Amino acid sequence: NAGVTQTPKFQVLKTGQSMTLQCAQDMNHEYMSWYRQDPGMGLRLIHYSVGAGITDQGEVPNGYNVSRSTTEDFPLRLLSAAPSQTSVYFCASRADRRSGNTIYFGEGSWLTVV
Amino acid sequence: DAKTTQPPSMDCAEGRAANLPCNHSTISGNEYVYWYRQIHSQGPQYIIHGLKNNETNEMASLIITEDRKSSTLILPHATLRDTAVYYCIVRARNAGNMLTFGGGTRLMVKP
Numbered sequence: 001n002a003g004v005t006q007t008p009k010f011q012v013l014k015t016g017q018s019m020t021l022q023c024a025q026d027m028n029h030e031y032m033s034w035y036r037q038d039p040g041m042g043l044r045l046i047h048y049s050v051g052a053g054i055t056d057q058g059e060v061p062n063g064y065n066v067s068r069s070t071t072e073d074f075p076l077r078l079l080s081a082a083p084s085q086t087s088v089y090f091c092a093s094r095a096d097r098r099s100g101n102t103i104y105f106g107e108g109s110w111l112t113v114v
Numbered sequence: 115d116a117k118t119t120q121p122p123s124m125d126c127a128e129g130r131a132a133n134l135p136c137n138h139s140t141i142s143g144n145e146y147v148y149w150y151r152q153i154h155s156q157g158p159q160y161i162i163h164g165l166k167n168n169e170t171n172e173m174a175s176l177i178i179t180e181d182r183k184s185s186t187l188i189l190p191h192a193t194l195r196d197t198a199v200y201y202c203i204v205r206a207r208n209a210g211n212m213l214t215f216g217g218g219t220r221l222m223v224k225p
Contacts, residue, residue: 004157035215041217042201042215042216042217042218043158043215044215045214059214090157090158092157092158102160102163103150103158103160104160105157105158105159106157107156107157108155108156108157
């Protein structure tokens with residue numbers, strides 16, 4: 001059971017480039033989300049999904065797009081990278097509402113925009 | 115979500131109990147107290163959660179005051195590997211959105 005898998009682990013982008021951070025979970029969880037964590041800060045919610053075909057914005061959605069075509073995958077797209085998007089990104093998933101709020105996190109993706 | 119207040123940092127000697135406090139004075143009746151931790155450069159890890167009764171698992175104990183306005187996470191025998199940032203989060207069990215993380219407490223376990 002791999003849990004939540006994120007790729008790539010490290011990435012350097014030039015300003016204006018686009019890229020996709022991949023996230024996959026093998027626990028058949030309905031809820032998936034993306035957080036970013038800046039140095040010395042807590043996690044901030046970017047986007048989340050409550051099921052395949054359904055996505056919504058979190059606290060800091062600007063500059064990011066998501067889609068949820070399958071239950072397993074929840075990619076995060078940076079449309080035109082900016083230095084302010086230099087951060088560590090965490091993907092997370094949890095089971096449905098009836099199963100409580102225990103969240104499982106990926107190991108993180110370190111993104112640097114130069 | 116109810117707001118939580120935690121001290122920004124704490125130290126603990128290795129082998130001693132680490133007691134991490136959290137204030138959540140605006141908690142409502144259907145909200146649970148959750149604790150997560152984040153070890154450096156890793157994803158956050160679930161520790162424990164509770165509603166009003168004290169809870170214990172293999173990782174920690176959670177003590178919730180009778181008025182539910184505060185709680186304490188107890189690591190009974192802290193080790194160097196428990197050095198991490200600990201997040202106290204208050205949330206309804208069936209809430210649709212994901213959890214909101216605040217600043218947490220940076221626990222440093224010292225030999």
